[in-house]
Amino acid sequence: MLSEFSLIDRFFARRASAPAPRLQDASATPLGIGDDCALIAPPAGHQLAISTDMLVEGRHFFADVDPYTLGHKALAVNLSDLAAMGAKPHAFTLALALPRADEAWLEAFSDGLFALAERYDCALVGGDTTSGPLNICITVFGDVPNGAALRRDAAQPGDDIYVSGTLGDARAGLGAIRGEWAAPEGSDWRRALERPEPRVAVGLALRGVAHAALDISDGLAGDLMHILKRSGLRAIVDADAVPCSDAVRALPEPARRQCTLAGGDDYELCFTAPVAARDALANIATSVNVPLTRIGTIESSGAPRIAWRDAAGAPLSLTLQGFDHFHAD
Amino acid sequence: MLSEFSLIDRFFARRASAPAPRLQDASATPLGIGDDCALIAPPAGHQLAISTDMLVEGRHFFADVDPYTLGHKALAVNLSDLAAMGAKPHAFTLALALPRADEAWLEAFSDGLFALAERYDCALVGGDTTSGPLNICITVFGDVPNGAALRRDAAQPGDDIYVSGTLGDARAGLGAIRGEWAAPEGSDWRRALERPEPRVAVGLALRGVAHAALDISDGLAGDLMHILKRSGLRAIVDADAVPCSDAVRALPEPARRQCTLAGGDDYELCFTAPVAARDALANIATSVNVPLTRIGTIESSGAPRIAWRDAAGAPLSLTLQGFDHFHAD
Missing domain, CATH: 3.90.650.10 (PurM-like C-terminal domain)
Known part of the structure; x- marks a missing residue:
């Protein structure tokens, strides 16, 4: 059994990094994992777009999900929110509740997560781990020029x-x-x-x-x-x-x-x-x-x-319901 | 039973707000709950300090916890991370997994949460709710002048x-x-x-x-x-x-x-x-x-x-262990 700190270090901190500096101000050095807070700033003339999504077993994935695909999807749904805003991915935080510290599971999960993060140059800058029923909460940060967000x-x-x-x-x-x-x-x-x-x-x-x-x-x-x-x-x-x-x-x-x-x-x-x-x-x-x-x-x-x-332009009467987490599908 | 959307609206969105604008750039209008992302930016010459904490029943609070105090504590532990960095609270996101949509519980929880948030002028700008074992994940954002963070x-x-x-x-x-x-x-x-x-x-x-x-x-x-x-x-x-x-x-x-x-x-x-x-x-x-x-x-x-x-300057041999979420206390 790994302790919380060695778990963070082994699977996440090692592969995390401070986000890329933007040289708008040499004193604004970014800071990643290992302090009370991460420090980031959008480039001059930009805002940070922020989105958070929580994934829960049985609601967003099945108990037997491949942990690699779960790592991918947990970040993908958040990057999708940035995409919808016209924001460029920059960094993310990961909070993770795990029923146990399963090394094989964590290795596959972190592989799926970082494979996607690295493709979009999106740095893990902070997080939290605890024991508890499996729950993955990611918050992403992207850059969008002032006034350019797709609202x-x-x-x-x-x-x-x-x-x-x-x-x-x-x-x-x-x-x-x-x-x-x-x-x-x-x-x-x-x-x-x-x-x-x-x-x-x-x-x-x-x-x-x-x-x-x-x-x-x-x-x-x-x-x-x-x-x-x-x-x-x-x-x-x-x-x-x-x-x-x-x-x-x-x-x-x-x-x-x-x-x-x-x-x-x-x-x-x-x-x-x-x-x-x-x-x-x-x-x-x-x-x-x-x-x-x-x-x-x-x-x-x-x-x-x-x-x-319909394709012919005739009105259709459809009864459709969007997915709602507090109702059965 | 409330649906996810009316639940968000009733207990959170109604009391949420866009963060206060900072007039560094008139086109950088902040954006709060209700879009794919929130939009915020630190004032000129500042960085955003970011911290995320996840609270789980049985680990961070007892099942019978007063929901008002839980709402307080969930935000307080995050504001504490901003304090430790010398950052001024500005905004936060809330992701919440709930076993059921209990209106009395949600009302007390949100009262405790917003009472503290309002004291620190910290705006709820986004979030996510889902059904699942009780889990509260808050991410906070604060402002700190470039180079002034307490690392x-x-x-x-x-x-x-x-x-x-x-x-x-x-x-x-x-x-x-x-x-x-x-x-x-x-x-x-x-x-x-x-x-x-x-x-x-x-x-x-x-x-x-x-x-x-x-x-x-x-x-x-x-x-x-x-x-x-x-x-x-x-x-x-x-x-x-x-x-x-x-x-x-x-x-x-x-x-x-x-x-x-x-x-x-x-x-x-x-x-x-x-x-x-x-x-x-x-x-x-x-x-x-x-x-x-x-x-x-x-x-x-x-x-x-x-x-x-000790007080007399004599060496003490102490065996102390910090709290570690993957070990028994």
């Missing part, structure tokens, strides 16, 4: 509505694990559920192009409503235009709609942008190599709601 | 060693709950354990006066060793000079030493300062109305260790 309240009437990538694979993967349907040969469902890729490059490219944005963690229907409520606007969305993988498209229509429109854990971006930005967005999709699909339109103000349409 | 690695040979307030009441309170000894009439033990007061005013006053500092969360012996290890120095400490309440002083000597020298949860500051600062420190103690007691001296470099002495 939820910034949608404008007439904006196009887009989503990145494809929706529904993670929910389809959950359904396959639950036995609701079978995963077809070669589907990416399990990977989508366990190894989401934060759309950081998309978020950075959308600065100055998109109006409002967020990441889709609780399902398109519920998450788009957050933009509509905060912007005080309505939307028309073509349910059949919502992009999905071939494997999800092959599901029966009710299951497909549940996965694409109300499935959680996608971590794609949903954003609005003016019609004049269509060419710029096509270029962005090419340059970051992620599909950006137009799925609807922001309407003039009114009680926030989504009017669903 | 653990900054002790100098010849420095005096000080502690603020009195040590041992929290551990004595834990002992009374466990039946190790009885709490005397009128003791502050229970309050010390459940309602620690972060030494923010002390930490701010120590900027430019103290060299190294930290807060005592795991016991003086273990925490002072963190300063010694990071500074590469040794210490001589007069165990009988360590300040304690009359109630702790009345305990039998082994219990008193355990409480004052190795008791956790004190959240007083331990710091080092040059001999030339003695008058300045006496003035600070008066102005912030907190005793600052000199308990020892930093020695020239060598293998980091603490040499304990």
